[in-house]
Amino acid sequence: MRIDRALVNDAALAVVAAAVCVVMFVYSQTAQLKAPDVFGGVLVVLGCAPVAVRRRWPLAAFCAGLVPESLLAVMGYGSGQVGLGGLILVYSVAAYRGLAVALGALLLTMVAYAAGASFGEALESPSKHLVVLLLVVAVWGAGRSFRLRRAYLDELKDRAARLERAHAADTRAARAEERSRIARELHDVVAHHVSVMTVQAAAARKVLASDPDLAREALSAIEQTGRMAMTEMRNIVGVLRTDSPAELGPQPGMLDLPRLVEQMREAGLPTRLEIEGEPSPIPAGVDLAAYRLIQEGLTNSLRHAGPGAKAVVTVRHAVRELDVRVEDDGPGTATLSGRQGHGLVGIRERVALYGGVLSIGPRSGGGFEVRARFPLKDGQ
Structure with a gap:
C-alpha cells in the first residue's frame, strides 16, 4: 500500500x-x-x-x-x-x-x-489587530509567491520536455535522411556496376567456346568493374566508420564522366559524350547528383534499350545552370513502365534536393531520355 x-x-x-x-x-x-x-x-x-x-x-x-x-x-x-x-x-x-x-x-x-x-x-489594543492583519496579508503573499514560482518551474520543465521531444524528432529525421542518402548511394553504385557485370558476363558466356580471347577480355572487364564497385562501396560505407578516416575517398563527379562512358562502351553500349559551353566549378553536391543521374541513365539504357541501341550523354554548362541529358535510341515507349525503377526515384530525390528540374520519359522520335537542369549561383 x-x-x-x-x-x-x-x-x-x-x-x-x-x-x-x-x-x-x-x-x-x-x-x-x-x-x-x-x-x-x-x-x-x-x-x-x-x-x-x-x-x-x-x-x-x-x-x-x-x-x-x-x-x-x-x-x-x-x-x-x-x-x-x-x-x-x-x-x-x-x-x-x-x-x-x-x-x-x-x-x-x-x-x-x-x-x-x-x-x-x-x-x-488596536495595534495588535493591525499586526495580526498585516501578518495574514504577508502569509497570503508568501503563498501566492510560492504558487507563481511553482508555475514558473512547471513551465520551465514543460518547455525543457518540449525541447527534448523536438530534439529527439530532429535526430530521428536526421537519421532517416542519412539512411535515405546512404541507401541512394548504395543503390546507384550496386545497380550500375552489377548491371554492367551482368551484361559482360552474358557476352563472355556467348563467346566462351568460339572466341576465348574475347571472353577473357570480358572476364577482365568484369573483374575491373567489381573492383570499382567495391572501392565505391567502401568509400560510401566509410562515412559510417568514425575510427578509420583514412578509408574515406572523394566521391565521383563530372570529371569522371569519360571513364564512365568508356566503361559503358566496354559493357556493350555505344556511348558518346558531348560537352557544351565552358566548364566551370560546380558545387560538390550538384556535381555528385549530376554524375549519379548520368550513371543511372546509362545503366537504364544498358538494361532496357535493347541490342544495337546507342546512347548520348550531353553536358551543357551555362552561366547559372548545369544541364545534363542521357538519351538512347532504344524502344523507350515500349519499356517505359519497366524503366521507372528505384534508381530513377532516387534520382528525382537528388535533383529535387538541389532545386533542379527533372524530366524522364520516351523521346518523340523513339528512344528514352533522362534530363535534369540544376540551378547554379553566380560565380559557380
Whole structure:
C-alpha cells in the first residue's frame, strides 16, 4: 500500500499546530476573555485539524477551520485562538488555488477576524489587530509567491520536455535522411556496376567456346568493374566508420564522366559524350547528383534499350545552370513502365534536393531520355 507522504507531513503539521495553539490558548488568556476550558480546547483542536488536508482540499480545509475559530470568538474565548492553524490554511489556499479564490479567502479571513474582535477585544489594543492583519496579508503573499514560482518551474520543465521531444524528432529525421542518402548511394553504385557485370558476363558466356580471347577480355572487364564497385562501396560505407578516416575517398563527379562512358562502351553500349559551353566549378553536391543521374541513365539504357541501341550523354554548362541529358535510341515507349525503377526515384530525390528540374520519359522520335537542369549561383 502506497503512503501519501504529503498527507502524512500535513497530518504531523496539524498536530504541531494544534499543540502550539492549545498552549497559547491556556496561557495567553486575559481578564476580559472567558477562562479556558475543555470545550474551548476542543474548538482550538478542531480549528487546527483541517491542516491535515490542506494540500488535498485547501479551500474546504480553510472553511472548516474558520467555523471553530468563529465559535471561539462568539463564545468569548477571543479571536485568533487558532492563529497558527489559520495562517497555515490561508497560506495553503493562496498557494494551491487561483487568484480569485485566494483573494476571497483573504477577505473572508479579515472579515471573520474583525467580527470576532468586536466581541471583546475591540478596545484592548488596536495595534495588535493591525499586526495580526498585516501578518495574514504577508502569509497570503508568501503563498501566492510560492504558487507563481511553482508555475514558473512547471513551465520551465514543460518547455525543457518540449525541447527534448523536438530534439529527439530532429535526430530521428536526421537519421532517416542519412539512411535515405546512404541507401541512394548504395543503390546507384550496386545497380550500375552489377548491371554492367551482368551484361559482360552474358557476352563472355556467348563467346566462351568460339572466341576465348574475347571472353577473357570480358572476364577482365568484369573483374575491373567489381573492383570499382567495391572501392565505391567502401568509400560510401566509410562515412559510417568514425575510427578509420583514412578509408574515406572523394566521391565521383563530372570529371569522371569519360571513364564512365568508356566503361559503358566496354559493357556493350555505344556511348558518346558531348560537352557544351565552358566548364566551370560546380558545387560538390550538384556535381555528385549530376554524375549519379548520368550513371543511372546509362545503366537504364544498358538494361532496357535493347541490342544495337546507342546512347548520348550531353553536358551543357551555362552561366547559372548545369544541364545534363542521357538519351538512347532504344524502344523507350515500349519499356517505359519497366524503366521507372528505384534508381530513377532516387534520382528525382537528388535533383529535387538541389532545386533542379527533372524530366524522364520516351523521346518523340523513339528512344528514352533522362534530363535534369540544376540551378547554379553566380560565380559557380
